[in-house]
Amino acid sequence: MKNKDFIERIQQNVSTNSERTAEFVEMTTSILAEILSEGDSLAIKGFGTFEVKKKEERISVNPVTGNRWMIPPKLVPNFKTGSIMKEKLKNYSGNE
Amino acid sequence: MNKKLLLQDLTDQLSESAKLKKKDAEEFIKAFFKVIEDSLFEGEVVKIPGLGTFKLVQVDSRKSVDVSTGEEIEIKEHFKIAFIPDQTLKELVNTPFSYLEPVQLDGKAEVSKPIEQKRYPEKNLIQEPDLLEDKIKPQTSKAIKYESMTQKKKDTEPIKETENRQGVESKKEMKKTIPAPKNVTKKTYESPKPSLGKAFWVILLVIGISLAFWVLWSNRSAMNDKDKKLNQIELFDTTVYEDVKPEEFKNTIEDSVKIEAEIAAKVDSMSKADKAGKPKAEKTKPSVKSEETKTAVKPVLSSNVEKDNFPVFITMGKGDMLTQLSLKYYGHKAFWVYIYAANRNVIADPNHVPLGTKIRIPKPDPSRINANDPNCIAKAKALQTKIVSMQNK
Numbered sequence: 468m469k470n471k472d473f474i475e476r477i478q479q480n481v482s483t484n485s486e487r488t489a490e491f492v493e494m495t496t497s498i499l500a501e502i503l504s505e506g507d508s509l510a511i512k513g514f515g516t517f518e519v520k521k522k523e524e525r526i527s528v529n530p531v532t533g534n535r536w537m538i539p540p541k542l543v544p545n546f547k548t549g550s551i552m553k554e555k556l557k558n559y560s561g562n563e
Numbered sequence: 564m565n566k567k568l569l570l571q572d573l574t575d576q577l578s579e580s581a582k583l584k585k586k587d588a589e590e591f592i593k594a595f596f597k598v599i600e601d602s603l604f605e606g607e608v609v610k611i612p613g614l615g616t617f618k619l620v621q622v623d624s625r626k627s628v629d630v631s632t633g634e635e636i637e638i639k640e641h642f643k644i645a646f647i648p649d650q651t652l653k654e655l656v657n658t659p660f661s662y663l664e665p666v667q668l669d670g671k672a673e674v675s676k677p678i679e680q681k682r683y684p685e686k687n688l689i690q691e692p693d694l695l696e697d698k699i700k701p702q703t704s705k706a707i708k709y710e711s712m713t714q715k716k717k718d719t720e721p722i723k724e725t726e727n728r729q730g731v732e733s734k735k736e737m738k739k740t741i742p743a744p745k746n747v748t749k750k751t752y753e754s755p756k757p758s759l760g761k762a763f764w765v766i767l768l769v770i771g772i773s774l775a776f777w778v779l780w781s782n783r784s785a786m787n788d789k790d791k792k793l794n795q796i797e798l799f800d801t802t803v804y805e806d807v808k809p810e811e812f813k814n815t816i817e818d819s820v821k822i823e824a825e826i827a828a829k830v831d832s833m834s835k836a837d838k839a840g841k842p843k844a845e846k847t848k849p850s851v852k853s854e855e856t857k858t859a860v861k862p863v864l865s866s867n868v869e870k871d872n873f874p875v876f877i878t879m880g881k882g883d884m885l886t887q888l889s890l891k892y893y894g895h896k897a898f899w900v901y902i903y904a905a906n907r908n909v910i911a912d913p914n915h916v917p918l919g920t921k922i923r924i925p926k927p928d929p930s931r932i933n934a935n936d937p938n939c940i941a942k943a944k945a946l947q948t949k950i951v952s953m954q955n956k
Contacts, residue, residue: 470610470611470612476601476602476812477594477595477846481594482590487581491577491583492611494581495592496611496612496613497905498573498577498580500614502572503656504656505569506565507565507566507567508565508567509566509568509573510567510568513596514596514599514600525838526668527665534668536665536666536668537667537668539660540660540665541663542656542660543653543656543657544615544652545646554852555746556641556643556644557639557641559642560603
């Protein structure tokens with residue numbers, strides 16, 4: 468689904484200020500990104516939680532050359548599906 | 564940091580930055596996530612720039628255990644939401660660690676080494692049953708076959724040599740001692756080949772060589788003359804400082820090969836005598852014998868050969884000098900040149916041998932190394948001046 472379609476669909480669901488929807492979408496994502504970059508988590512009821520996970524450093528071995536690499540720790544954005552959503556998914560059986 | 568924000572916080576921030584009424588902002592955010600959800604349930608992949616991609620992924624049914632009752636239950640196949648963060652979001656989130664980069668560590672992983680070492684005993688085990696089978700075949704042809712095998716061996720020698728490099732031993736000695744390590748490597752290299760004919764040849768070679776060394780070991784006194792000859796050649800080789808001619812190598816190799824062939828012949832005649840005496844035990848007895856010799860000879864073999872050629876191995880300690888070693892083992896300081904000659908590949912500067920250097924002290928040759936003979940000492944001293952002048956160049 469393209470961004471244009473996405474914005475259009477949001478417009479259909481919103482009663483006011485429909486012209487500025489694209490702007491709002493951009494703002495929303497940037498706010499979310501900011502929240503995550505500060506290490507906070509954001510829980511949306513009925514949808515899920517956006518959070519940051521830390522991946523520990525590890526030693527990886529290249530199986531071909533046998534060289535060992537130290538992979539540094541990193542922070543990764545993560546999404547956890549909410550329980551209401553999980554319930555919905557249980558009853559969902561594909562739509563192909 | 565690590566605050567848990569809710570939908571409320573998001574709408575607050577949005578209404579602030581977009582100058583929206585809180586009510587409108589809330590409506591918008593709810594619509595935002597509702598559209599994502601609806602689109603997902605319609606089977607679409609939702610990609611939001613600056614955030615990431617949401618999509619539904621099917622999870623197959625699997626068996627599990629009820630945590631409280633311990634009963635087996637089946638988790639039905641279902642869908643889950645997969646979120647793949649956008650590259651820009653990833654980088655933004657990872658800014659605290661962005662300066663870190665993968666670093667290559669020293670040394671190779673140890674994983675590959677144990678596997679390599681394992682291979683050898685395993686293959687030997689696999690070979691064991693074949694060995695018995697081959698023993699049933701007529702033994703008389705063995706000597707001839709063995710001789711042709713030694714021919715083959717010569718052909719493969721240059722390659723094997725580089726593979727068999729092991730620390731202290733110089734190339735010349737390598738050629739002479741080569742039959743010992745070679746029968747191991749040869750076996751392991753050839754054994755994976757499925758062709759029975761080749762396997763038979765290899766096994767014959769191994770048996771032949773191990774028997775040869777068994778006899779060599781047990782009849783050492785009888786072979787003494789030949790050993791001495793070998794030693795002389797060896798000493799001669801190492802004491803000559805100019806480049807050694809290739810023909811000399813050949814001679815020494817051929818010598819050792821000849822000796823082996825003779826031994827093989829001897830062994831064959833021995834086993835034939837055995838057969839004549841007890842025709843019924845023919846099948847079992849030789850095979851048992853060969854197995855015994857095989858196991859018995861192998862550990863002895865390497866050290867044995869070394870003992871014959873170069874009796875003493877020494878690791879240089881603190882303050883150890885070649886002259887002292889010479890005095891200790893040969894009875895005179897001047898003979899250090901022969902120790903140096905035998906270890907030229909590990910000793911760069913005879914005046915300064917690094918700590919921990921493993922050197923070997925060759926068996927003294929009475930015609931060259933004799934503390935009571937002034938001629939020998941004079942010769943050694945002449946060599947010494949030659950070496951010193953070479954070092955100074």
